[in-house]
Amino acid sequence: MSKRIFYVLGVLVVLGMLLAACGNSGQSSNAPQAVKTVIVTVQAKGGSNTPSGYGATLKAVKERGHLICGVNSELPGFGYVDDQGNYKGFDVDYCHALAAAIFGDPSKVEFRPLTAKERFTALQTGEIDVLIRNTTWTLTRDTDLGTNFAATTFYDGQGIMVRKDSGIKKLEDLEGAKICVATGTTTELNLADQMAAHNIDYTPVVYEKADQVYGAYDEGRCDAVTSDRSQLVSRRTTLKNPADNVILDVTLSKEPLGPVVRQGDDQWFDIVNWVVFATFTGEEFGITSKNVDDVKANTKNPNIRKFLGLEGEMGQKLGLSNDWAYNIIKMVGNYAEIYNRNLGPDTPFNLPRGLNSSWKDGGLLYAPPIR
C-alpha cells in the first residue's frame, strides 16, 4: 500500500515539474518570466548546440549552402505567400538581400514561417539564422532575450483610425469610445498606457486576429481601431468605404522594425547590419538594379567604387566577397526599390514613405559610410 502511494506521489511531482516547464515555454514570449526559463535551458543544456561565437553563423550558413530566414507568412506587404507559392514582401526581400550578399544568389534562402510567440525561441535554438519578421526593437528584447537588433528597416508607429463622420480629431475625443484591438500584442498595452497617461476612459474590444479586428470595426462594432500605422493604411483599402475613414494624426508608440540575430556572433551581426546599410547607401547614391551595371562601368567616384567592390576590400572585411553590395543592388534592389515593390504607389497599400525616407529627403534612413 505504501509503495503505491509513493508511486502516485512521485508521478505527480514529476508531472507537475514538467508541466510547469512546458507551460512556460508555450506562453507568449512577451512575458519576461517565460523567456528567462527558455534562456536558462539554452545555456545549461544546449549552449554548444547553436552556432555561436565569432564567425560561426556565417560558416554554418556557407556549409549548409543556404540561409534560413525566419519570416511572417501572413502580414500583407511584409511577408506572405503569392499564388505561385513564393514568399513575397518587404521583410522577405531583406532575406533575399542577405542571401545575395553571402552567396551571390538571392534564391538561396529557406523560409521558416514563424508566429509572434515562437519567433525568439526559434532564433535562440538556432532553428533560423536571422529573424526578419516585423519585430520591434525594445530594450527588454535586446537584453533579456539574448538577441541583437540590426539596423532598423522600417519605422512604424501605432496609430488610430476612426470614421470621418464621428468627429473624432484627437486622442481626448475618444472619451467613452469603444476601440477594437488585437489581443496579446504590444498594441493593446500601448493603448492602455497612453489612455491611462491622458486619463481617458475607453472600452477595449479585443479580438484574436487582425481580420476579426477590422471586420468588427467595419461592421460598426467599435468607434475606432488601433494598430501599427502601416497596417491601418493597408487595411483601410479593404474596408467597405475606404474614403470614409481617417487615420488620426497621433502616434501612440514608436515601432522600429528590423532584423534580429543571436548575441555572440559579432561578424554575423555586422553582416546583417551592413546588408541593410547597403540598401540605404544604394538609394543615397541613386544606384538601382537597372543602372548598377552602367554605374559600375563608368563611375569615377571613389566612394561608389568602394561600395561596388571596384576598390578597397570592403566585402572581405565582412567575410564576404567584394561584390557583395553590387549583388544586393543588382539582384534585389536598393531601399526605394524594395519599398516601392512591396508597399509603394503601385501596390494596394500606397504607403507614404514618411519616416522611412532617406535622410536626404528628411527621413530617418541614414547609413554610415562604406569605406
Added chain:
Amino acid sequence: MMNREPEQYTTGEVLAPPTERYTVLGWLKKNLFSTWYYTLLTLVTIYILYIVLKPTLIWAFTQAQWQVVVVNLRLFMVGQYPADQVFRIWIALHLLALTAGLAWAIWLPRSRRTGAFLLLIPLALAALPFISSFSRINWILFAVFALAGWGLGTWKPQAMRRPLLALLLAYFPILILLILGVQPILKIVKTNLWGGLLLTMLLAVVGIAVSFPLGILLALGRKSELPIVKFFSIIYIEFIRGVPLVTVLFMAELMLPLFLPPQIVIDNVIRAMAGIILFEAAYMAENVRGGLQAIPTGQYEAAWALGLNGFQTTFFIILPQALRNVIPVLVNQFISLFKDTTLVAIVGLLDLLGIASAVLAQPEFLGKQREVYVFIALIYWVFSYAMSYASRRLEVALGVGER
C-alpha cells in the same frame, strides 16, 4: 406419421414483412404535419432556415468573390510544392484509384455505392468550371484507373487478391517516395515545401496509421501484469494526457533541437508528425482500453480452455472484439486528430489553415477571409464527414450493435 411435415412450410411462400410506401404528400403528412404541434414546429423550422439560408446563399452566389480560391487553388491543395512536380501527387492518386477499384471488385462486388463514389466524384470534380485542364484530365484519369482496377478485379478475382494486398501494404511507402523524391529519378522536394491539404492529409494519415498500433500496445501494456511495462504505460499515458497538443508540438519543434547534438537535424515535418503520433497514441490507448474492459472474462477463460496461448488469445479472440466495440470512439478520435493537425500552423508549417492565413495576406486579396475560411471549412467538413460515413458503413458490415 413420424416425418410428415406441415404442408404450409413446404409449399407456402415466405412473404417479406410489409414495407411502408408513401407518396410525397403522404410522406410529408406523416413526418411533418401529422399533428398541429408538428405542423407548428415544421413551419417555425422552415422560417428559421429561410432567414438563415437566404442571406448565406445570396452572399455565396452574388457577393462572394471566389477568385481568391480559384487563383490559389494549387496553394490550398499542395502548398508550395513545385508546380512542375505536382504530377507526382497525381501518380499517387491514380495508384490509389487503382487500389480502390480492385478492392471494390474483390471485397464489395455488389456495392453500387462504392462504385458511384469512385467514378462519379472524380468525374464531378473534373467537371468543375474553374480547375486547370491538367487537373481535369487527371480527374478523368482517376476515374479510368478506378474502372481499370474494377475490371481487373472482376475479371480475375482470385488471382488479384495477392496484388491487392501487396498494393495496400506498399502504398504508403510508395506515396512517401513519390512525394519526397528518389535522388536520380525524381527530384527531392524538401518537406518545408509540403503544404496545404497535402500536408494536412499526410499528418492525419501518418498520425492515424502509426498512433493506432502504438495505442493498442499501450492499452495492452496498461492491462499487463508485468509491473514495469504497466508502470511505464500508465506514466506515459497520464503524462501525455496532462499536456495540451500545442505544448507537445511546441516542444517537438522548438525545444527538441536544444537537447540534440548539433550534427543531428531532424526534419520539421517529421518532428510535427512525431509530436502528433506520441500525443494521439495516449488517447488511442485509453479508447482501446475501454474496449478491452468490455470483454467478459468468459472470453479469456474460453480461449485458455481451447489451449490458446497469451499472444493468440489477445490477437485472435480479445482484440478483434474489443476494437469492434470501440469503432465509434476510434473514428471520433480520427476525426478530431484530422482537425487537430491545424495546430501545426503555430509551429510554422503551412498546412491547410496555415496556407489560408498566408493567402489572406496577399495584397490583391486583402479582407477576403470569409471566402477563404468558408472554402477550407468545406474541405474539412467533406473529409470529416467521409470518415464518419465510412465508419457507419463499417459498423453495419461488422454487425456492431446487432449482437
